[in-house]
Amino acid sequence: MGVLLPTIKRQADLYEAWTLAADDKDRQLTTVEMSVYRMKAFEVELVKPIRVCLHDLERAFTGDTIDGVVATVESWVVRRMFLRLTTSDLGSVVADITRIHNDAPDAELVDRVAKPCPD
Numbered sequence: 001m002g003v004l005l006p007t008i009k010r011q012a013d014l015y016e017a018w019t020l021a022a023d024d025k026d027r028q029l030t031t032v033e034m035s036v037y038r039m040k041a042f043e044v045e046l047v048k049p050i051r052v053c054l055h056d057l058e059r060a061f062t063g064d065t066i067d068g069v070v071a072t073v074e075s076w077v078v079r080r081m082f083l084r085l086t087t088s089d090l091g092s093v094v095a096d097i098t099r100i101h102n103d104a105p106d107a108e109l110v111d112r113v114a115k116p117c118p119d
Helices: 004-023 031-041 048-054 063-082 090-100 106-114
Strands: none
Touching: 004 031, 004 048, 031 048, 031 063, 048 063, 048 090, 063 090, 063 106
16 A cells, blocks of 8 residues: 555546646647547546556656557547547557556557557
8 A cells, every 4th residue: 555555646647638738728838648638528527547558657757658558549530530430449448458468568569569469
């Protein structure tokens, strides 16, 4: 419990910072902040767990990797929405992405997330 609460606090602070930045109309947004802005406009919370996992201090992903994964997942979600495909299983898909690629090294993560999973 001693490690869990500071981790949750750090994640909450990160998300609050992204949300406040996304609401600032005069700010030049980062990829993650722009993703928060777009997903808020679409009223979709699916990308949130991936954003948080990518900022895990133990993993220490580079900015390019974080931006690449966020852009890839966001693109996938938006395409599904535009095509009016079912969204009932999207939460489990996001959980699978996080679980399946949990051990991926920084240099491979974007390519692995972008690669379609076999059925």
